[in-house]
Structure formats: C-alpha cells, structure tokens
Amino acid sequence: MLVTVAMFMGLSASPTVMAATGGEVDVELALAVDVSRSMDYEEVQIQRQGYVEALSHPDFINAVRGGMIGRIAISYYEWAGDVDQASVIDWQIIETAEDAKAFADKVAARPVATQRRTSISAAISYGATSIVSNNYRGMRQVIDVSGDGPNNIGVPVQPVRDKAIEAGIVINGLAIMLRPSGTVTGLDKYYSDCVAGGPGSFVLPVHRIEDFATAIRRKMVMEVSNIAPSPKVHRIATEAKVDCMSGERQWQDFLDR
Template sequence: MLVTIAMLMGLSASPIIMAAAGGEVDVELALAVDVSRSMDYEEVQIQRQGYVEALSHPEFITAVKGGMLGRIAISYYEWAGEVDQASVIDWQIIETAEDAKAFAEKLAARPVATQRRTSISAAISYGATSIISNNYRGMRQVIDVSGDGPNNIGVPVLPVRDRAIESGIVINGLAIMLRPSGTAGGLDRYYSDCVAGGPGSFVLPVHKIEDFAIAIRRKMVMEVSNILPSPKLHRIANELKADCLSGERQWQDFLDR
C-alpha cells in the first residue's frame, strides 16, 4: 500500500495523457466499498447486495446508454484498514444490460468479509492509481467512496484526496450513518469536507439499513449520468468545516490510554 500511496502523491495533473492507449468511455468509475468491522456482518451483506442490485437495475443501464458514447468502464474493491486485494474486480466495460449483469454476478460470487480499522486515504490512493494506470480514457474519472467512519489509520486523508482531485479525478461519498461515528457535525459533513471533491462532487447520507439499495443505485446513476445532486444536499457555505484529523486523533487517544 505504501507503493500505491507513493505513486498517487507523484501523479501529474494529466492522468488521461498518462494512461495507456485503450477504449474511450464516458466515465471511469471506481467503486470503493467500506467493509470495516464497525459495520456488522448483516450490514455488509446488505451493502453488497445493494451494489449487485444497482448494477442490474434498468435505471443504471439507461444511464449508461444515455451517455455520449454509451459505455463506461467500472471497477470494484473493498477496503478497511487497507484495500482487500482479494475483493478487487478489475476494470470492465459496461455497454449493455448483459455486461452489467456479468459484472454483478462476479460481485455476488465473492465471499463477504470484514477487516479492522478505516483508511479512506488508502481507498482513494488505490482508486486513483487504478484509474490512471488502466487502459481506458474516460471523459470523466470518478472514485465512489462509501464509509461509516473517519480516516483513522495510514496517511491523512486530505493530502491524498487533494492530489487525486488535482489529477482530474472526482470523488463522491456515501456516508453510512446507521450509528454515531464520533465526528463533530456528523459523518456526512466529514465526508463533504474531507473526502469528496472535484467538479460536481456530492455526498449522499444513509441513515437506515433499508435505504442502502436505493442510495447506492441513486449515486451510481448520478455518477454515470453526471447529474448534479439537488440543492438540499449542499450545506451552507459559512458553516464550520469538519476536523479532517478527528479519526486519527481518536485512535491515538485510544492507544495512549
């Protein structure tokens, strides 16, 4: 993971130029899914099923076909304290309902597992490096990060987030708020201020476990269609910013006890 972070921190501002020759797509979408142990096994299962259902939903297929080229490149990986290499589903073109179904079946076949800690910086670093080194040329490049807590291990999230944005990547967030996260102002504020970024970026909160599937489908349709969120999802500009080091401080306080 240190190698991945080092690669990200040295990226140029023109990732599309750096990418090897490959197929052109409307968007390169990396799905970075939190499986930390702060979520129980049932929640992780329901989250996984939400992605499987979203990929197969007619709204998602319609969004893909509605693009200028009518095709996207998509990848999936799970993370907690680090990225789980066994969870990675590498880049695949989705152009038809059959393509989406095949990707969903690969995902559904993977075992469900959880890991310790929460490193959003590792998730962003892996996604950015994967986007820049793949063989596709997307008109847009997006990392979609889901999570239920602040960054609490590894490199601080802000410099990694900012470097990815400087490289032309948009980062969106799904803030899983089923229980208190310990972040002042709420996890959605933390994700808005410390994780998401880039033109048109957004954060969607999930407050109830039964809302997982709808929220996942909604954000994926928005990302593929490049639809901006409704104004109610934007916070007032003069509100206090979140403490982007809150998770690291909490973990250090725990170790110092």
C-alpha cells in the first residue's frame, strides 16, 4: 500500500488532509469534476448543480442503502490543468439522506470558477492517491472523472490510468460532448480507450446541457450499485484504438511554435 501511495504522490499534488475516522464501506467514490475553460460559466454551473441534485436524489440514497454495508465514503474535487486544492471536499461517510444533503451543501457552497488547461492525468493521480491514503476500506474503489476534452498538459494520461487500475481502482467517465472536443473519433471513445478502466468501468456521454443532471445521477447510482450499462459490441477489425497521446502532442506542437 505504501508503495502505491508513493507512486501516485510522485505524479500530482497529494491530498493534505486524511479522514479522521474510517471503517468499512461499500465503495470509496472520488468525484473528479472538470472546470477547464473549454467549458463556459453556464456549463460549469449546471454541472455543479447536477452533482448537488444527484447527491440529494432518492435514487442515490436508495442505492447507498441497498449496498451490503449500506454506507459509502465520498470525496469531491475540481480540476483543470491541475487539481484546485481549494475545491477539495475531503472524505465523508454517506449513510443517510441527511449525510448526503450535508455533502451536497458543501458542493453547492463552492464558488463557480474555471481554470486553464486539461490534465486528466492530474485528476486521476490525485484521486488514486486520495483513495489509497484514506482510512476507509471499500469493497470497491472508484474515481469518477467528468471532462470535455483530451489530456493536453502534464503527465500522459494512459500510464497514470494504468497504474490506478493496477492498484485496484476503477475509473469511470462522463464525456461532456456539448461542442467539438479536439478528438478525431469522439470524446466518448477517447474516454473509453484512454481514461476509463477496471472491472465494470463505463463512460456516459452528455450531448445536451439539459441532460447533465440526469446523466450525473445515473452515473453515481450505477457506481454505488455496481451496475454497468449494457456493453456495446465494437468491430475490432474496423475500429482502431484511439491515440491517447494525440492531445499531448498537439499541445506540445503549440508550445514549440
């Protein structure tokens, strides 16, 4: 475990506060929320509200209560070119509707702001470090990454993703596809091939701003309940894997001009 912690601490800023109490939970769920400037203020605000509504929704509470233990540990942080340390809401137990509302109120109280660049690798690294260094023992460990573009700064995303999976962490994605993302094959496929991973992992696309809240709630219910969407069949012979380094190369080309 200590080796795993050290591995991730070398990739991103580590969480500064550990939960004071621990215990067994059904899932440790880290919510990694994109606030890069490719999303406008309205989109960031609606995304934030989507998380607040999902945390307070009866479907989410019922999913928590329906687990073998009936409690989860959850954390929240926002990221762009790096993780915004001021945005971190540290690990908290959710067992009741009151617990969920208290956490939702903390999320709602955060000021809405955007930052430059998109480092999915930093978001995954921070979440993985936070999971392996907290005091909870989850039957499952999940990083829930939302984003509207490919990794374009920092450590390449694929090796960081792979190390998190090796540590037993599942990574799911919410691909925000309201406008072109800079990926040739589509952001949902980029997230499927380069970001998401681990047993039962999935990616949900969002194509319309009015679908944010429903998609976020559905994603969180599936993560708590360990229910994956129906698998899609891809014709491997005709559908190539995404080049996960394309975003990093495009950004480096821009810097080299």
